[in-house]
Amino acid sequence: MGYKNRVAVVGAGLTRFMRRALETPKELAFEAASAALEDAGLTIADIDCVVSVSAPDAFDGVHMKGEYFADGAGAWGKPYMRTYVGGGSGVFSLISGWYHIASGHFDTCLVVAEEKMSAALPHPQGCFNAIYDQFTERPLGVNLLWIFALEMNRYMQTYGIPMETFARVAQKNKRNGMDHPSAQPGIAGDFTIQSILDSEVMVWPVHRQMVSPISDGAGAMVLTSESFARRLSKPPVWIEGVGWNLDTSYWTDRDLCYPTYVEKAARMAYEMAGVTNPRRDIHVAEPYDPFAYKELHHLEGLLLADRGQAPRLAEEGFWDRDTETGIPASPSGGLLGVGNPIAASGVMKLAEIYWQLQGQAGARQVRREVRRGLAQGWGDLMQVGTVVILGK
Amino acid sequence: MKPFSGTSLTDHALTTGEVLLTYWKVKAEYQWDAGLAMSTYLNGLKQGKLLGIHCPQCRRTLIPPRVFCELCFRPLDQWVELANIGKINTYSVSYVNWDATRRQTPEVPAVIEIDGASPGMGILHLMGEVGDTLEAITRRLKVGTPVQAVWKPDSEREGAITDIRYFRPIG
Ligand SMILES: [Zn+2]
Numbered sequence: 232m233g234y235k236n237r238v239a240v241v242g243a244g245l246t247r248f249m250r251r252a253l254e255t256p257k258e259l260a261f262e263a264a265s266a267a268l269e270d271a272g273l274t275i276a277d278i279d280c281v282v283s284v285s286a287p288d289a290f291d292g293v294h295m296k297g298e299y300f301a302d303g304a305g306a307w308g309k310p311y312m313r314t315y316v317g318g319g320s321g322v323f324s325l326i327s328g329w330y331h332i333a334s335g336h337f338d339t340c341l342v343v344a345e346e347k348m349s350a351a352l353p354h355p356q357g358c359f360n361a362i363y364d365q366f367t368e369r370p371l372g373v374n375l376l377w378i379f380a381l382e383m384n385r386y387m388q389t390y391g392i393p394m395e396t397f398a399r400v401a402q403k404n405k406r407n408g409m410d411h412p413s414a415q416p417g418i419a420g421d422f423t424i425q426s427i428l429d430s431e432v433m434v435w436p437v438h439r440q441m442v443s444p445i446s447d448g449a450g451a452m453v454l455t456s457e458s459f460a461r462r463l464s465k466p467p468v469w470i471e472g473v474g475w476n477l478d479t480s481y482w483t484d485r486d487l488c489y490p491t492y493v494e495k496a497a498r499m500a501y502e503m504a505g506v507t508n509p510r511r512d513i514h515v516a517e518p519y520d521p522f523a524y525k526e527l528h529h530l531e532g533l534l535l536a537d538r539g540q541a542p543r544l545a546e547e548g549f550w551d552r553d554t555e556t557g558i559p560a561s562p563s564g565g566l567l568g569v570g571n572p573i574a575a576s577g578v579m580k581l582a583e584i585y586w587q588l589q590g591q592a593g594a595r596q597v598r599r600e601v602r603r604g605l606a607q608g609w610g611d612l613m614q615v616g617t618v619v620i621l622g623k
Numbered sequence: 624m625k626p627f628s629g630t631s632l633t634d635h636a637l638t639t640g641e642v643l644l645t646y647w648k649v650k651a652e653y654q655w656d657a658g659l660a661m662s663t664y665l666n667g668l669k670q671g672k673l674l675g676i677h678c679p680q681c682r683r684t685l686i687p688p689r690v691f692c693e694l695c696f697r698p699l700d701q702w703v704e705l706a707n708i709g710k711i712n713t714y715s716v717s718y719v720n721w722d723a724t725r726r727q728t729p730e731v732p733a734v735i736e737i738d739g740a741s742p743g744m745g746i747l748h749l750m751g752e753v754g755d756t757l758e759a760i761t762r763r764l765k766v767g768t769p770v771q772a773v774w775k776p777d778s779e780r781e782g783a784i785t786d787i788r789y790f791r792p793i794g
Contacts, residue, residue, distance in 0.1 A: 247629030253642060254630060262628045270624075292647055354723040365653075366661045367687050368747050370785050373721065377732045377747075380715030385734075388713070388766040412627050435716035435729075435757055448629065479693055483734045483745040484685070487713055591624065 235335025239460035239467035240325075240621060242271025242453035243582035248415040248570030251349040252447035256291060260303035260345040263449035263575070267341065268305075271453040272463060278453075279337040281306040282327045283313045284320035284344045286573040289358040290351050304343035304451075316475070318521065318610025319617040320344070321450070321577015326473045326619060328454045338456045345449040346572035355445055362612050364480075376442075378482065378613055380434035383524040385487040387436060390539040392527075394436065398427040400523040400545055401441050404561050407552055408568020410594035413579060415446055415570035441523040443571035450578030452585070468588045471603065472506065472620035474499030480612050493532030493607065496616035500605070501534075504620045509534045513620070515587050515597050515604035516558055517580035520565040526550075529607055530560060532616065552597055559597040562587065573610070580606040581619060588623045660690045663702060669782040671774050675740045677701040683741040706738035708793065711768045712745045716760050728755045735770055735790055751789030769793050 244266025246252075246259050254262065260283070268274060283297050283304050293299045297313025304311075314320065314327040321344050328342040348355040359375035386392065401422070408419030422440065430440035460467040476495035478485060485491075497509070506512040518529035527541035535558055536544050544550060549557030563569055563583035566576050584604040586592040603622040609615060636642045657665055660676070664687060667674035676688035680695040684703055692699055714733035718726050731750040736743060751773060753763050770790040780786040 245627050247627045247631065249629055249631040251632040251637070252629055253632050259629070266627065292649060356723050357721050360721055364687070365655055366657060366665065367784050370783055371732070371747065371749055372730070373732075373747075374717065374719060375721075376719060377715060377717060380717070381713045381732065381734055384715055385713035385766065412624070413629075416631055431718075432716070432757065433719050435718075435761070437715075481685075481687065481689075481693075483687075483712075483747050484743060486743065487734070593624070 234333040236332050236456040238329050238332045238470045239455050239457060240452055240585050241455050241460055241463055241467050242267045243585050244270050245413045245450045245579055245582060246448050248413045248446045248448035248572055250415060250445060256300040256345050256347045257303035259449035260300045260343050263451040264305045264341060264343050267451035267453050273453060275305045277339055278305060278341045279339045280310040280331050281341045282324060282331060284315060284324040284574040286320060286346055287358055290348050290355055292350060300345050305341050316611060316615045318573050319608035319615040320574040322581060322606050322608030322617040322619055323475060324578060325452060325581050326475060329470050329473055332454055332456050338459045340454045342454060343451045344574040344578040346575045347447045348445050349447050376434040376437060379522050380437045382487045382613060383436050386524055386528060389488045392542045394428060395424055396542045396545055397441055397523040398424045400526050401427050401567050403551060404520060404565040404567040407562055408564020411564045411569045413569055414564060415444060418444055418570055419564055419568045437522060443521045443566035446570035446572040448570060448572035448575045450575040450582060452578060452581060468585050468621050468623050470619060471622040472500035472504030474618040476616050478614040480614060482612050489538060490528055490532035490616060492614060493529055493616035496618045497533045500618040500620050512603060513558060513605055514599060514601040515562060516560045517563060517583050517606040518560055519607050519609040520561055520567050521571055526560060533607060555599055562595050562597050577608040584621045588621055660688045664688050665782040668786040669780045673705045673737055675703045675705045677703050686737050686740045686744050686746055705740055707772045709735045709737040709770055711764060711766055711770060712736045713766060714750060714764050716757055731760055748787060749789045752791040763792060
């Protein structure tokens with residue numbers, strides 16, 4: 232397929248992730264956008280267009296909140312678009328920015344992801360009840376965690392995965408998160424497997440320490456065309472592949488054991504990037520991990536493990552940050568270890584791949600050499616897969 | 624890299640007036656018409672029947688029913704009465720409510736594959752008669768456990784998914 236422009240990532244910035252931020256959505260967006268511009272060595276005057284992502288307006292109680300925080304995202308007087316695919320939005324933001332530049336229409340694009348979940352009372356989880364079918368599901372008295380617990384149990388029982396393995400994933404990500412400057416207070420830490428298994432059961436088999444927290448935060452990245460990137464002092468990272476895919480909203484009819492939509496999104500991105508053997512060609516991965524089981528589920532959908540084998544590889548340390556022969560997964564700490572301001576957490580994952588490829592990840596830098604990595608998002612009614620492959 | 628910005632608030636700051644707050648309450652009410660497929664499905668429930676719909680092209684029998692096949696992208700009209708029994712595709716044991724408050728006795732949501740629908744075709748419902756401790760419930764229920772719908776009596780059914788009180792394990 233022909234694209235007019237090859238697209239580069241030239242800067243990334245985040246805010247801290249917090250259970251409750253003093254800053255408003257506009258202010259969070261401004262902080263992240265400013266940090267990304269500073270990292271790129273650019274100013275808002277260099278930016279041709281702005282794209283943003285954020286999860287449901289219901290969190291904020293502000294209708295069309297993309298417009299509401301646009302000023303903080305640097306969009307005043309510029310072409311601006313908000314895209315939204317639920318939890319997959321953060322990773323999709325870079326895809327949205329990518330086609331603005333790949334089309335040849337713009338040279339530079341500022342991508343801003345903002346999320347402030349804390350305002351909704353009594354608990355932001357309630358905002359999600361409206362994703363269930365209003366005739367066949369909502370009258371049953373649903374809550375959000377049901378669908379994830381149902382999917383996790385199907386996965387667990389199909390392959391006979393021990394609970395300890397999920398605890399090990401949570402332990403890994405929470406340890407990795409200790410080195411992340413955005414990590415939400417109280418989320419990262421050196422937890423024992425036993426303490427994770429002993430944390431309270433929320434919706435079995437999901438335990439409290441196997442689920443990501445409620446968070447506020449923002450992230451931003453700067454994208455440019457190849458010719459523009461060549462004029463900057465830092466070596467760019469390239470967007471080598473993008474993919475996205477949506478499964479049916481009749482979720483009770485799906486194969487809950489395997490995220491087919493993630494595989495389809497991954498195959499689309501691999502084909503564009505010329506990746507024929509993902510286990511050889513992908514050197515670091517940031518799979519979406521709002522729940523411990525989801526990291527494993529997604530690593531299989533990304534074709535980085537055979538079906539049902541990601542848990543065994545987790546037990547062997549294949550996904551650990553210091554692996555020399557495996558593929559480090561969620562070296563950032565992920566949503567479990569850094570926090571989950573929904574749209575912003577996807578950008579946090581993309582920023583991690585960017586920093587890993589730039590050798591700028593500090594204490595989180597993986598041990599093996601990395602030339603190509605991917606970030607993946609997931610959301611809507613457990614039905615969307617979004618994948619971006621970055622390379623240098 | 625310089626430190627990221629952001630001011631993390633404590634509960635204390637929110638409750639003592641250290642941080643100024645403003646409050647808004649939304650009133651949102653909706654009334655949905657059931658549409659083509661759901662009107663027939665909900666009427667079936669009122670009569671104590673689970674209805675699916677068959678696609679002659681991909682040969683799937685679908686539940687919940689819809690008036691188009693999303694795979695073949697064609698209209699559907701072959702309604703089929705399905706059984707009152709099925710098997711557990713997956714289940715969970717919920718100790719939290721929608722507002723994140725804790726429950727004393729758990730709820731047991733499940734995806735139930737309905738007999739007569741194509742393999743893997745299920746609906747969301749609640750399990751009953753399964754005990755009220757995690758140990759008892761996880762001992763009683765497995766993937767594949769056969770279950771049966773327990774209906775409300777005729778006079779109480781109103782054409783809603785709750786016309787089935789719950790599913791119970793059989794055998
Ligand atoms: Zn069909």
